Amino acid sequence: MSAPSLPGYRHIYSGKVRDLYQPDERDDRLLLVASDRISAFDHVLRTPIPDKGRVLTAMSQWWFEQLTDLVPNHVVSTDVPAAVAGQAVLVERLDMVMVECVARGYLTGSGLAEYRQAGSVCGIPLPDGLVDGSRLPEPIFTPTTKAPMGEHDESVDFGYVEKAVGPELAATLRRLTLEVYARGESIARERGIVLADTKVEFGMRPDGTVVLADEVLTPDSSRFWPLSEWEPGRAQHSFDKQFVRDWLTSPASGWDRSGDEPPPPLPDEVVERTRARYIDAYERLTGLTFP
Structure with missing residues:
Protein backbone atom coordinates (compact mmCIF):
# COMPACT_ATOMS: atom_id res chain seq x y z
CA MET A 1 0.00 0.00 0.00
CA LEU A 94 11.09 18.99 14.99
CA ASP A 95 14.49 17.51 15.68
CA MET A 96 13.28 14.12 16.91
CA VAL A 97 14.90 12.53 19.95
CA MET A 98 16.35 9.20 18.86
CA VAL A 99 15.14 7.26 21.88
CA GLU A 100 11.81 5.50 22.33
CA CYS A 101 10.42 6.70 25.68
CA VAL A 102 8.41 3.96 27.38
CA ALA A 103 6.58 4.01 30.71
CA ARG A 104 5.32 0.83 32.36
CA GLY A 105 2.85 0.58 35.20
CA TYR A 106 2.24 -3.14 34.77
CA LEU A 107 4.51 -6.07 34.00
CA THR A 108 3.98 -7.81 30.66
CA GLY A 109 5.54 -8.32 27.22
CA SER A 110 9.28 -7.84 26.87
CA GLY A 111 9.44 -6.37 30.37
CA LEU A 112 8.08 -9.60 31.82
CA ALA A 113 10.61 -11.66 29.86
CA GLU A 114 13.48 -9.52 31.16
CA TYR A 115 12.12 -9.66 34.72
CA ARG A 116 11.98 -13.45 34.63
CA GLN A 117 15.63 -13.56 33.61
CA ALA A 118 17.11 -10.78 35.72
CA GLY A 119 14.53 -9.63 38.27
CA SER A 120 14.66 -6.18 36.74
CA VAL A 121 13.50 -4.17 33.71
CA CYS A 122 15.97 -1.83 31.98
CA GLY A 123 18.23 -2.08 35.00
CA ILE A 124 15.45 -1.19 37.49
CA PRO A 125 15.13 -3.88 40.21
CA LEU A 126 11.59 -5.09 40.87
CA PRO A 127 10.12 -7.06 43.79
CA ASP A 128 10.05 -10.84 43.73
CA GLY A 129 6.88 -12.73 42.90
CA LEU A 130 5.49 -10.56 40.11
CA VAL A 131 3.55 -12.29 37.32
CA ASP A 132 2.16 -11.42 33.91
CA GLY A 133 -0.15 -8.45 34.43
CA SER A 134 1.09 -7.47 37.90
CA ARG A 135 0.75 -3.81 38.78
CA LEU A 136 4.15 -2.37 39.64
CA PRO A 137 4.77 -0.57 42.95
CA GLU A 138 5.20 2.60 40.88
CA PRO A 139 5.48 3.32 37.14
CA ILE A 140 8.97 3.00 35.67
CA PHE A 141 10.78 4.54 32.70
CA THR A 142 11.98 1.75 30.41
CA PRO A 143 13.43 3.29 27.23
CA THR A 144 14.43 1.47 24.07
CA THR A 145 16.52 2.19 21.03
CA LYS A 146 14.71 3.50 17.96
CA ALA A 147 15.42 0.79 15.40
CA PRO A 148 14.90 1.12 11.63
CA MET A 149 11.70 -0.39 10.22
CA GLY A 150 11.94 -4.18 10.15
CA GLU A 151 14.35 -4.36 13.06
CA HIS A 152 13.65 -4.77 16.78
CA ASP A 153 13.92 -1.94 19.31
CA GLU A 154 16.23 -2.96 22.15
CA SER A 155 15.68 -2.17 25.81
CA VAL A 156 18.30 0.11 27.36
CA ASP A 157 18.92 1.54 30.80
CA PHE A 158 18.78 5.18 31.83
CA GLY A 159 22.54 5.47 31.56
CA TYR A 160 22.29 4.77 27.84
CA VAL A 161 19.81 7.63 27.44
CA GLU A 162 22.07 9.99 29.39
CA LYS A 163 24.97 9.18 27.07
CA ALA A 164 22.78 9.48 23.96
CA VAL A 165 21.14 12.84 24.70
CA GLY A 166 22.90 14.24 27.77
CA PRO A 167 21.92 14.00 31.47
CA GLU A 168 19.66 17.09 31.51
CA LEU A 169 17.53 16.09 28.53
CA ALA A 170 17.46 12.47 29.69
CA ALA A 171 16.00 13.56 33.04
CA THR A 172 13.41 15.69 31.24
CA LEU A 173 12.40 12.81 28.97
CA ARG A 174 11.98 10.48 31.94
CA ARG A 175 9.93 13.03 33.88
CA LEU A 176 7.64 13.88 30.97
CA THR A 177 7.15 10.25 29.97
CA LEU A 178 6.08 9.29 33.48
CA GLU A 179 3.83 12.36 33.76
CA VAL A 180 2.10 11.51 30.47
CA TYR A 181 1.66 7.92 31.62
CA ALA A 182 0.30 8.95 35.03
CA ARG A 183 -2.26 11.30 33.47
CA GLY A 184 -3.27 8.69 30.90
CA GLU A 185 -3.47 5.89 33.46
CA SER A 186 -5.69 7.96 35.75
CA ILE A 187 -8.11 8.99 32.98
CA ALA A 188 -8.25 5.48 31.52
CA ARG A 189 -8.91 3.89 34.92
CA GLU A 190 -11.88 6.24 35.46
CA ARG A 191 -13.28 4.83 32.22
CA GLY A 192 -12.78 1.20 33.15
CA ILE A 193 -9.54 0.65 31.25
CA VAL A 194 -6.07 -0.31 32.46
CA LEU A 195 -3.22 1.51 30.74
CA ALA A 196 -0.49 -1.08 31.19
CA ASP A 197 2.29 0.76 29.37
CA THR A 198 2.84 3.32 26.65
CA LYS A 199 5.47 4.56 24.23
CA VAL A 200 5.80 8.28 23.54
CA GLU A 201 8.05 10.24 21.24
CA PHE A 202 9.52 13.68 21.71
CA GLY A 203 11.11 16.25 19.46
CA MET A 204 13.01 19.47 20.03
CA ARG A 205 12.23 22.96 18.82
CA PRO A 206 15.17 25.16 17.78
CA ASP A 207 14.91 26.97 21.14
CA GLY A 208 15.35 23.69 23.03
CA THR A 209 11.70 23.18 24.02
CA VAL A 210 10.78 19.50 24.35
CA VAL A 211 7.60 18.72 22.39
CA LEU A 212 5.33 15.67 22.42
CA ALA A 213 5.14 14.32 18.86
CA ASP A 214 3.84 11.56 16.60
CA GLU A 215 0.90 9.80 18.33
CA VAL A 216 0.04 9.50 21.98
CA LEU A 217 -1.84 6.94 24.09
CA THR A 218 -3.36 5.00 21.20
CA PRO A 219 -3.81 1.22 20.88
CA ASP A 220 -0.80 1.22 18.53
CA SER A 221 1.50 2.84 21.10
CA SER A 222 -0.01 1.51 24.33
CA ARG A 223 -1.43 -1.57 25.98
CA PHE A 224 -5.03 -1.07 27.09
CA TRP A 225 -6.83 -3.78 29.05
CA PRO A 226 -10.46 -3.90 30.26
CA LEU A 227 -10.27 -3.20 34.00
CA SER A 228 -13.15 -5.62 34.71
CA GLU A 229 -11.19 -8.46 33.10
CA TRP A 230 -7.74 -7.66 34.51
CA GLU A 231 -6.37 -10.72 36.27
CA PRO A 232 -2.64 -10.97 37.03
CA GLY A 233 -1.11 -14.33 36.25
CA ARG A 234 -2.31 -14.70 32.68
CA ALA A 235 -2.24 -12.90 29.36
CA GLN A 236 -4.73 -10.02 29.40
CA HIS A 237 -7.40 -9.17 26.84
CA SER A 238 -6.37 -6.02 25.02
CA PHE A 239 -7.76 -3.17 22.90
CA ASP A 240 -5.33 -3.49 20.04
CA LYS A 241 -4.25 -5.82 17.26
CA GLN A 242 -4.27 -8.96 19.40
CA PHE A 243 -6.80 -10.58 17.05
CA VAL A 244 -4.25 -10.12 14.26
CA ARG A 245 -1.37 -11.57 16.28
CA ASP A 246 -3.47 -14.51 17.46
CA TRP A 247 -4.61 -15.41 13.94
CA LEU A 248 -1.11 -15.10 12.46
CA THR A 249 0.29 -17.49 15.07
CA SER A 250 -2.59 -19.97 14.73
CA PRO A 251 -2.53 -23.02 12.43
CA ALA A 252 -5.34 -21.41 10.41
CA SER A 253 -2.99 -18.79 8.94
CA GLY A 254 -0.47 -21.34 7.67
CA TRP A 255 2.27 -18.78 8.29
CA ASP A 256 5.70 -19.74 9.60
CA ARG A 257 6.83 -16.81 11.72
CA SER A 258 10.42 -18.04 11.65
CA GLY A 259 10.50 -18.29 7.85
CA ASP A 260 11.21 -15.77 5.11
CA GLU A 261 7.70 -15.49 3.69
CA PRO A 262 5.60 -12.41 4.56
CA PRO A 263 2.36 -12.91 6.49
CA PRO A 264 -0.73 -13.87 4.45
CA PRO A 265 -3.75 -11.57 3.91
CA LEU A 266 -6.10 -11.29 6.89
CA PRO A 267 -9.56 -12.89 6.82
CA ASP A 268 -12.53 -10.52 6.82
CA GLU A 269 -13.57 -11.60 10.33
CA VAL A 270 -10.16 -10.70 11.80
CA VAL A 271 -10.22 -7.35 10.00
CA GLU A 272 -13.69 -6.47 11.30
CA ARG A 273 -13.01 -7.59 14.87
CA THR A 274 -9.78 -5.59 14.93
CA ARG A 275 -11.53 -2.49 13.55
CA ALA A 276 -14.25 -2.85 16.19
CA ARG A 277 -11.65 -3.13 18.96
CA TYR A 278 -9.93 0.10 17.94
CA ILE A 279 -13.25 1.96 17.78
CA ASP A 280 -14.31 0.51 21.14
CA ALA A 281 -11.10 1.80 22.75
CA TYR A 282 -11.66 5.27 21.29
CA GLU A 283 -15.28 5.49 22.43
CA ARG A 284 -14.63 4.15 25.94
CA LEU A 285 -11.69 6.48 26.55
CA THR A 286 -13.06 9.66 25.05
CA GLY A 287 -16.77 9.22 25.74
CA LEU A 288 -17.38 10.23 22.13
CA THR A 289 -19.07 8.33 19.32
CA PHE A 290 -16.76 7.48 16.44
CA PRO A 291 -18.21 9.07 13.30
Whole structure:
Protein backbone atom coordinates (compact mmCIF):
# COMPACT_ATOMS: atom_id res chain seq x y z
CA MET A 1 0.00 0.00 0.00
CA SER A 2 1.83 3.05 -1.25
CA ALA A 3 1.36 6.55 0.14
CA PRO A 4 -1.22 8.59 -1.80
CA SER A 5 -0.16 11.51 -3.99
CA LEU A 6 -1.35 14.83 -2.53
CA PRO A 7 -1.28 18.03 -4.63
CA GLY A 8 0.76 20.73 -2.89
CA TYR A 9 2.70 18.21 -0.81
CA ARG A 10 5.79 16.12 -1.43
CA HIS A 11 5.96 12.63 0.10
CA ILE A 12 9.19 12.30 2.07
CA TYR A 13 8.86 9.23 4.32
CA SER A 14 6.69 6.21 5.15
CA GLY A 15 6.84 4.27 8.39
CA LYS A 16 4.90 1.19 9.40
CA VAL A 17 1.69 3.17 9.76
CA ARG A 18 2.36 6.87 9.09
CA ASP A 19 3.29 8.81 5.97
CA LEU A 20 5.06 12.17 6.06
CA TYR A 21 4.69 14.93 3.49
CA GLN A 22 6.30 18.34 3.19
CA PRO A 23 4.12 21.26 2.06
CA ASP A 24 5.42 22.85 -1.13
CA GLU A 25 5.16 26.37 0.24
CA ARG A 26 7.17 25.99 3.49
CA ASP A 27 9.68 23.70 5.13
CA ASP A 28 8.98 24.26 8.83
CA ARG A 29 5.87 22.06 8.84
CA LEU A 30 4.98 18.51 7.92
CA LEU A 31 1.77 16.69 7.06
CA LEU A 32 1.48 13.57 9.22
CA VAL A 33 -0.95 11.00 7.79
CA ALA A 34 -2.05 7.94 9.76
CA SER A 35 -2.81 5.20 7.24
CA ASP A 36 -4.97 2.12 7.69
CA ARG A 37 -1.87 -0.10 7.54
CA ILE A 38 -1.29 -2.49 10.40
CA SER A 39 1.92 -4.19 11.43
CA ALA A 40 2.63 -7.32 13.42
CA PHE A 41 5.84 -9.14 14.26
CA ASP A 42 7.84 -6.45 12.40
CA HIS A 43 5.89 -6.95 9.18
CA VAL A 44 3.56 -4.45 7.57
CA LEU A 45 0.59 -6.58 6.57
CA ARG A 46 -0.99 -6.55 3.13
CA THR A 47 -4.51 -6.15 4.53
CA PRO A 48 -5.50 -2.71 5.88
CA ILE A 49 -7.89 -2.14 8.79
CA PRO A 50 -10.62 0.28 7.62
CA ASP A 51 -10.85 3.53 9.65
CA LYS A 52 -7.77 2.69 11.71
CA GLY A 53 -5.99 5.87 10.61
CA ARG A 54 -8.98 8.01 11.54
CA VAL A 55 -9.25 6.34 14.96
CA LEU A 56 -5.56 6.86 15.74
CA THR A 57 -5.66 10.50 14.64
CA ALA A 58 -8.84 11.31 16.56
CA MET A 59 -7.59 9.57 19.70
CA SER A 60 -4.23 11.32 19.63
CA GLN A 61 -5.95 14.67 19.16
CA TRP A 62 -8.16 13.99 22.18
CA TRP A 63 -5.21 12.98 24.33
CA PHE A 64 -3.09 15.96 23.26
CA GLU A 65 -5.86 18.16 24.66
CA GLN A 66 -5.78 16.29 27.98
CA LEU A 67 -2.01 16.78 28.25
CA THR A 68 -1.55 20.43 27.24
CA ASP A 69 -0.70 21.52 30.78
CA LEU A 70 2.08 18.92 31.00
CA VAL A 71 3.93 19.29 27.71
CA PRO A 72 3.42 21.14 24.39
CA ASN A 73 2.58 19.02 21.35
CA HIS A 74 3.46 19.25 17.68
CA VAL A 75 0.00 19.84 16.19
CA VAL A 76 -0.34 23.07 14.18
CA SER A 77 -3.63 22.53 12.34
CA THR A 78 -6.21 19.96 11.30
CA ASP A 79 -6.83 21.87 8.05
CA VAL A 80 -5.55 19.19 5.67
CA PRO A 81 -6.26 18.00 2.11
CA ALA A 82 -9.72 16.46 1.65
CA ALA A 83 -8.19 13.16 0.54
CA VAL A 84 -6.75 12.61 4.04
CA ALA A 85 -9.30 14.52 6.14
CA GLY A 86 -9.77 12.95 9.55
CA GLN A 87 -6.58 10.95 9.35
CA ALA A 88 -3.96 13.69 9.07
CA VAL A 89 -2.66 16.73 10.95
CA LEU A 90 -0.25 19.51 10.06
CA VAL A 91 2.60 19.47 12.58
CA GLU A 92 5.78 21.31 13.48
CA ARG A 93 9.01 20.04 11.99
CA LEU A 94 11.09 18.99 14.99
CA ASP A 95 14.49 17.51 15.68
CA MET A 96 13.28 14.12 16.91
CA VAL A 97 14.90 12.53 19.95
CA MET A 98 16.35 9.20 18.86
CA VAL A 99 15.14 7.26 21.88
CA GLU A 100 11.81 5.50 22.33
CA CYS A 101 10.42 6.70 25.68
CA VAL A 102 8.41 3.96 27.38
CA ALA A 103 6.58 4.01 30.71
CA ARG A 104 5.32 0.83 32.36
CA GLY A 105 2.85 0.58 35.20
CA TYR A 106 2.24 -3.14 34.77
CA LEU A 107 4.51 -6.07 34.00
CA THR A 108 3.98 -7.81 30.66
CA GLY A 109 5.54 -8.32 27.22
CA SER A 110 9.28 -7.84 26.87
CA GLY A 111 9.44 -6.37 30.37
CA LEU A 112 8.08 -9.60 31.82
CA ALA A 113 10.61 -11.66 29.86
CA GLU A 114 13.48 -9.52 31.16
CA TYR A 115 12.12 -9.66 34.72
CA ARG A 116 11.98 -13.45 34.63
CA GLN A 117 15.63 -13.56 33.61
CA ALA A 118 17.11 -10.78 35.72
CA GLY A 119 14.53 -9.63 38.27
CA SER A 120 14.66 -6.18 36.74
CA VAL A 121 13.50 -4.17 33.71
CA CYS A 122 15.97 -1.83 31.98
CA GLY A 123 18.23 -2.08 35.00
CA ILE A 124 15.45 -1.19 37.49
CA PRO A 125 15.13 -3.88 40.21
CA LEU A 126 11.59 -5.09 40.87
CA PRO A 127 10.12 -7.06 43.79
CA ASP A 128 10.05 -10.84 43.73
CA GLY A 129 6.88 -12.73 42.90
CA LEU A 130 5.49 -10.56 40.11
CA VAL A 131 3.55 -12.29 37.32
CA ASP A 132 2.16 -11.42 33.91
CA GLY A 133 -0.15 -8.45 34.43
CA SER A 134 1.09 -7.47 37.90
CA ARG A 135 0.75 -3.81 38.78
CA LEU A 136 4.15 -2.37 39.64
CA PRO A 137 4.77 -0.57 42.95
CA GLU A 138 5.20 2.60 40.88
CA PRO A 139 5.48 3.32 37.14
CA ILE A 140 8.97 3.00 35.67
CA PHE A 141 10.78 4.54 32.70
CA THR A 142 11.98 1.75 30.41
CA PRO A 143 13.43 3.29 27.23
CA THR A 144 14.43 1.47 24.07
CA THR A 145 16.52 2.19 21.03
CA LYS A 146 14.71 3.50 17.96
CA ALA A 147 15.42 0.79 15.40
CA PRO A 148 14.90 1.12 11.63
CA MET A 149 11.70 -0.39 10.22
CA GLY A 150 11.94 -4.18 10.15
CA GLU A 151 14.35 -4.36 13.06
CA HIS A 152 13.65 -4.77 16.78
CA ASP A 153 13.92 -1.94 19.31
CA GLU A 154 16.23 -2.96 22.15
CA SER A 155 15.68 -2.17 25.81
CA VAL A 156 18.30 0.11 27.36
CA ASP A 157 18.92 1.54 30.80
CA PHE A 158 18.78 5.18 31.83
CA GLY A 159 22.54 5.47 31.56
CA TYR A 160 22.29 4.77 27.84
CA VAL A 161 19.81 7.63 27.44
CA GLU A 162 22.07 9.99 29.39
CA LYS A 163 24.97 9.18 27.07
CA ALA A 164 22.78 9.48 23.96
CA VAL A 165 21.14 12.84 24.70
CA GLY A 166 22.90 14.24 27.77
CA PRO A 167 21.92 14.00 31.47
CA GLU A 168 19.66 17.09 31.51
CA LEU A 169 17.53 16.09 28.53
CA ALA A 170 17.46 12.47 29.69
CA ALA A 171 16.00 13.56 33.04
CA THR A 172 13.41 15.69 31.24
CA LEU A 173 12.40 12.81 28.97
CA ARG A 174 11.98 10.48 31.94
CA ARG A 175 9.93 13.03 33.88
CA LEU A 176 7.64 13.88 30.97
CA THR A 177 7.15 10.25 29.97
CA LEU A 178 6.08 9.29 33.48
CA GLU A 179 3.83 12.36 33.76
CA VAL A 180 2.10 11.51 30.47
CA TYR A 181 1.66 7.92 31.62
CA ALA A 182 0.30 8.95 35.03
CA ARG A 183 -2.26 11.30 33.47
CA GLY A 184 -3.27 8.69 30.90
CA GLU A 185 -3.47 5.89 33.46
CA SER A 186 -5.69 7.96 35.75
CA ILE A 187 -8.11 8.99 32.98
CA ALA A 188 -8.25 5.48 31.52
CA ARG A 189 -8.91 3.89 34.92
CA GLU A 190 -11.88 6.24 35.46
CA ARG A 191 -13.28 4.83 32.22
CA GLY A 192 -12.78 1.20 33.15
CA ILE A 193 -9.54 0.65 31.25
CA VAL A 194 -6.07 -0.31 32.46
CA LEU A 195 -3.22 1.51 30.74
CA ALA A 196 -0.49 -1.08 31.19
CA ASP A 197 2.29 0.76 29.37
CA THR A 198 2.84 3.32 26.65
CA LYS A 199 5.47 4.56 24.23
CA VAL A 200 5.80 8.28 23.54
CA GLU A 201 8.05 10.24 21.24
CA PHE A 202 9.52 13.68 21.71
CA GLY A 203 11.11 16.25 19.46
CA MET A 204 13.01 19.47 20.03
CA ARG A 205 12.23 22.96 18.82
CA PRO A 206 15.17 25.16 17.78
CA ASP A 207 14.91 26.97 21.14
CA GLY A 208 15.35 23.69 23.03
CA THR A 209 11.70 23.18 24.02
CA VAL A 210 10.78 19.50 24.35
CA VAL A 211 7.60 18.72 22.39
CA LEU A 212 5.33 15.67 22.42
CA ALA A 213 5.14 14.32 18.86
CA ASP A 214 3.84 11.56 16.60
CA GLU A 215 0.90 9.80 18.33
CA VAL A 216 0.04 9.50 21.98
CA LEU A 217 -1.84 6.94 24.09
CA THR A 218 -3.36 5.00 21.20
CA PRO A 219 -3.81 1.22 20.88
CA ASP A 220 -0.80 1.22 18.53
CA SER A 221 1.50 2.84 21.10
CA SER A 222 -0.01 1.51 24.33
CA ARG A 223 -1.43 -1.57 25.98
CA PHE A 224 -5.03 -1.07 27.09
CA TRP A 225 -6.83 -3.78 29.05
CA PRO A 226 -10.46 -3.90 30.26
CA LEU A 227 -10.27 -3.20 34.00
CA SER A 228 -13.15 -5.62 34.71
CA GLU A 229 -11.19 -8.46 33.10
CA TRP A 230 -7.74 -7.66 34.51
CA GLU A 231 -6.37 -10.72 36.27
CA PRO A 232 -2.64 -10.97 37.03
CA GLY A 233 -1.11 -14.33 36.25
CA ARG A 234 -2.31 -14.70 32.68
CA ALA A 235 -2.24 -12.90 29.36
CA GLN A 236 -4.73 -10.02 29.40
CA HIS A 237 -7.40 -9.17 26.84
CA SER A 238 -6.37 -6.02 25.02
CA PHE A 239 -7.76 -3.17 22.90
CA ASP A 240 -5.33 -3.49 20.04
CA LYS A 241 -4.25 -5.82 17.26
CA GLN A 242 -4.27 -8.96 19.40
CA PHE A 243 -6.80 -10.58 17.05
CA VAL A 244 -4.25 -10.12 14.26
CA ARG A 245 -1.37 -11.57 16.28
CA ASP A 246 -3.47 -14.51 17.46
CA TRP A 247 -4.61 -15.41 13.94
CA LEU A 248 -1.11 -15.10 12.46
CA THR A 249 0.29 -17.49 15.07
CA SER A 250 -2.59 -19.97 14.73
CA PRO A 251 -2.53 -23.02 12.43
CA ALA A 252 -5.34 -21.41 10.41
CA SER A 253 -2.99 -18.79 8.94
CA GLY A 254 -0.47 -21.34 7.67
CA TRP A 255 2.27 -18.78 8.29
CA ASP A 256 5.70 -19.74 9.60
CA ARG A 257 6.83 -16.81 11.72
CA SER A 258 10.42 -18.04 11.65
CA GLY A 259 10.50 -18.29 7.85
CA ASP A 260 11.21 -15.77 5.11
CA GLU A 261 7.70 -15.49 3.69
CA PRO A 262 5.60 -12.41 4.56
CA PRO A 263 2.36 -12.91 6.49
CA PRO A 264 -0.73 -13.87 4.45
CA PRO A 265 -3.75 -11.57 3.91
CA LEU A 266 -6.10 -11.29 6.89
CA PRO A 267 -9.56 -12.89 6.82
CA ASP A 268 -12.53 -10.52 6.82
CA GLU A 269 -13.57 -11.60 10.33
CA VAL A 270 -10.16 -10.70 11.80
CA VAL A 271 -10.22 -7.35 10.00
CA GLU A 272 -13.69 -6.47 11.30
CA ARG A 273 -13.01 -7.59 14.87
CA THR A 274 -9.78 -5.59 14.93
CA ARG A 275 -11.53 -2.49 13.55
CA ALA A 276 -14.25 -2.85 16.19
CA ARG A 277 -11.65 -3.13 18.96
CA TYR A 278 -9.93 0.10 17.94
CA ILE A 279 -13.25 1.96 17.78
CA ASP A 280 -14.31 0.51 21.14
CA ALA A 281 -11.10 1.80 22.75
CA TYR A 282 -11.66 5.27 21.29
CA GLU A 283 -15.28 5.49 22.43
CA ARG A 284 -14.63 4.15 25.94
CA LEU A 285 -11.69 6.48 26.55
CA THR A 286 -13.06 9.66 25.05
CA GLY A 287 -16.77 9.22 25.74
CA LEU A 288 -17.38 10.23 22.13
CA THR A 289 -19.07 8.33 19.32
CA PHE A 290 -16.76 7.48 16.44
CA PRO A 291 -18.21 9.07 13.30
